[in-house]
Amino acid sequence: EDKVVQSPLSLVVHEGDTVTLNCSYEVTNFRSLLWYKQEKKAPTFLFMLTSSGIEMKSGRLSSILDKKELFSILNITATQTGDSAIYLCAVETGGTSYGKLTFGQGTILTVHP
């Protein structure tokens, strides 16, 4: 059974802090790993990673994948209150389950002023 595990489950920081969110996975037929941000109900796409060691960056957010150790991290620098959300990691698989996304439990990030 495909499995995606995120840590920590929740995190409380103050504005300006840097946070690192973790995602590890055990799946068959790995295709890609994706990060989503969920502020209210609809998750919105952040990054897709397919290759090891290549950092994806968007503003204060960055992410990297390690396909040997089967994990990814999402970094947020100089956090702001608007970064408060649930961050979801998902792995996309191929084979007979082509295109299926398996999600982790999410990390609830709270940024205080």
Place this chain on the structure above:
Amino acid sequence: GAGVSQSPSNKVTEKGKDVELRCDPISGHTALYWYRQSLGQGLEFLIYFQGNSAPDKSGLPSDRFSAERTGGSVSTLTIQRTQQEDSAVYLCASSLRRGIGEKLFFGSGTQLSVL
């Protein structure tokens, strides 16, 4: 449409009743997914459609759950004889085709409460 539309946005029902949840994907999107999110949890895969067919129904929790998609567009998720543990947010997502997770667009979900 402009985005993925789900209805109703909230549904309160009594235990044992049947409910139907509707998803209207983005026009032209052939892949459609249903996920369930319980309070404080991640997204649990239920079923996905490629066109009108459902290659993967492995996530449906029990035979009380069923889904269909007609005309390659609107999908309906039906839960029969609802139980309290069915209470969750049911999210629908669509993409142009399967296998492009970065282009997966989510609806705002249906909050189902079973009393």
